[in-house]
Amino acid sequence: MKNHADIIIVGAGIIGVLQAYALQKRGLDILVIDSATGPGMEVSYANAGQLSFGYSGPWATPGLLKKLPDMLANPATPLRIRPDWSMEGLYRQLQWLYWFTLNTSRKNFERNKRRILNLSKYSAKYSRQLLAETGIEFSNRSLGTLQLFRDQRLFDTASNNDVEPLRKADVAVQVLDAEGCIKQEPALARIHANIVGGFLFEEDWTGDCYILACALVKRLTANGVRFLFNTPIAAVEVGKIAYGVRTGGNLFYSANAIILATGPLTRKLTDPLGLLAPVYPVRGYSITADIIDEAKAVQSTVLDEKIKVAITRLDHRVRLGGTAEIGGFNRDTFPKRYQILLSALEALFPGSADLKTGVEPWLGLRPMTPDGTAIIGKTVIPNLYLNLGHGTLGFTQAAGSAEHLARVISGEAVELDPSDYELERYGKRYQNHALYHESASVSV
Numbered sequence: 001m002k003n004h005a006d007i008i009i010v011g012a013g014i015i016g017v018l019q020a021y022a023l024q025k026r027g028l029d030i031l032v033i034d035s036a037t038g039p040g041m042e043v044s045y046a047n048a049g050q051l052s053f054g055y056s057g058p059w060a061t062p063g064l065l066k067k068l069p070d071m072l073a074n075p076a077t078p079l080r081i082r083p084d085w086s087m088e089g090l091y092r093q094l095q096w097l098y099w100f101t102l103n104t105s106r107k108n109f110e111r112n113k114r115r116i117l118n119l120s121k122y123s124a125k126y127s128r129q130l131l132a133e134t135g136i137e138f139s140n141r142s143l144g145t146l147q148l149f150r151d152q153r154l155f156d157t158a159s160n161n162d163v164e165p166l167r168k169a170d171v172a173v174q175v176l177d178a179e180g181c182i183k184q185e186p187a188l189a190r191i192h193a194n195i196v197g198g199f200l201f202e203e204d205w206t207g208d209c210y211i212l213a214c215a216l217v218k219r220l221t222a223n224g225v226r227f228l229f230n231t232p233i234a235a236v237e238v239g240k241i242a243y244g245v246r247t248g249g250n251l252f253y254s255a256n257a258i259i260l261a262t263g264p265l266t267r268k269l270t271d272p273l274g275l276l277a278p279v280y281p282v283r284g285y286s287i288t289a290d291i292i293d294e295a296k297a298v299q300s301t302v303l304d305e306k307i308k309v310a311i312t313r314l315d316h317r318v319r320l321g322g323t324a325e326i327g328g329f330n331r332d333t334f335p336k337r338y339q340i341l342l343s344a345l346e347a348l349f350p351g352s353a354d355l356k357t358g359v360e361p362w363l364g365l366r367p368m369t370p371d372g373t374a375i376i377g378k379t380v381i382p383n384l385y386l387n388l389g390h391g392t393l394g395f396t397q398a399a400g401s402a403e404h405l406a407r408v409i410s411g412e413a414v415e416l417d418p419s420d421y422e423l424e425r426y427g428k429r430y431q432n433h434a435l436y437h438e439s440a441s442v443s444v
């Protein structure tokens with residue numbers, strides 16, 4: 001394999017793969033490098049399968065801090081904070097939590113929500129284009145997301161506070177009573193008495209992120225994009241510009257531009273360059289099981305508002321996804337978290353899936369920024385670009401993020417405001433110029 005490319009993308013998760021697609025369409029020679037054995041093996045592997053173009057927003061909401069003590073005291077709530085006792089870990093954890101806290105102010109929330117929704121809506125446009133161009137099937141459906149309420153107080157509060165701003169932001173959302181919810185998801189008729197109402201995000205899709213990533217890689221490989229797996233990158237090589245990457249095995253690959261699509265592992269590469277990309281791993285769980293009774297099964301995504309579990313249909317399977325553990329890179333799993341997912345399925349779609357054999361449990365590390373908004377765009381280091389930190393929405397926002405960055409790199413007119421997504425939005429101290437002026441080839 002030749003060791004030069006127009007563009008090197010580090011990371012073949014859903015973000016890196018779609019980035020390769022957007023750039024290959026522009027006639028560029030692309031090399032994608034990943035430490036995993038294949039595409040989408042990390043957090044893109046078994047996410048909840050929602051392309052939630054309308055149901056998109058930050059986790060840092062006004063009022064969250066007040067609710068936090070109750071949430072943490074109740075083991076059934078989706079949020080857990082576990083101290084990361086490693087030397088560096090605790091410092092990073094507290095730092096990130098502090099930044100996250102700052103984003104719960106009303107002003108920051110409104111700004112973050114606007115940025116996130118804009119990117120998700122933009123992504124809807126380029127996801128439709130992707131489907132039209134490739135016809136790839138990835139267990140996809142376009143039946144919407146049903147945000148389901150089983151608690152009258154929660155439903156009333158959300159109806160009063162959330163719906164109007166969503167409509168103002170051009171999100172197609174319908175408010176449904178219990179009958180409306182059952183019309184959307186007929187199997188819910190069996191628990192009619194427990195349903196208060198719901199919001200239907202009509203334009204949302206569902207699909208299997210991993211299947212999409214693999215199908216795209218096959219297609220891109222046939223079109224000349226090179227993929228190098230089992231290859232950890234130890235350092236980005238930077239002089240006055242970024243000019244290549246060095247592997248753990250000390251091989252060097254050069255390029256005219258380098259894009260990091262490295263998800264939660266980003267800081268290993270960016271910290272040594274003096275770039276502080278505030279991405280932290282927020283652990284989430286999923287379970288995938290076979291459907292055994294169609295009449296009892298979910299048809300699209302149902303999101304249980306109380307316990308924040310998403311139940312998504314993927315052809316003959318159902319996937320349950322949720323929970324947020326702020327606990328560092330540790331991959332130990334806690335059986336109770338899987339139990340929460342299973343109890344959501346039994347509460348809403350009892351008897352629909354085979355939970356005895358062939359159940360696939362999974363843990364993923366969401367690449368979360370404190371403002372919930374992805375980091376996409378140039379850095380102070382010429383020729384080094386970032387496309388990462390999509391948190392809970394990477395599958396949803398992949399196509400739009402890739403198109404936006406492809407436009408930035410190729411000098412085409414952009415359709416999103418670049419300053420909303422660049423690392424620079426956090427301020428100058430996140431981009432340390434001193435290292436950028438030195439030759440900063442630093443190993444990790």
Ligand SMILES: Cc1cc2nc3c(=O)[nH]c(=O)nc-3n(C[C@H](O)[C@H](O)[C@H](O)COP(=O)(O)OP(=O)(O)OC[C@H]3O[C@@H](n4cnc5c(N)ncnc54)[C@H](O)[C@@H]3O)c2cc1C
Nearest residue numbers: 011013015035042044048050233263284364393394395396
């Ligand atoms: C439980 C759960 C449910 C979710 N549900 C949804 C959902 O329904 N909808 C949605 O939109 N999003 C969802 N998400 C979030 C979504 O899965 C992520 O935002 C998205 O997959 C991020 O993709 P990525 O390509 O940035 O990261 P990844 O898929 O992790 O890809 C990064 C890649 O970079 C590689 N890499 C990193 N460092 C190096 C290095 N130094 N050298 C070489 N390779 C490197 C890794 O091996 C990896 O393959 C969910 C996440 C979780 C955990």
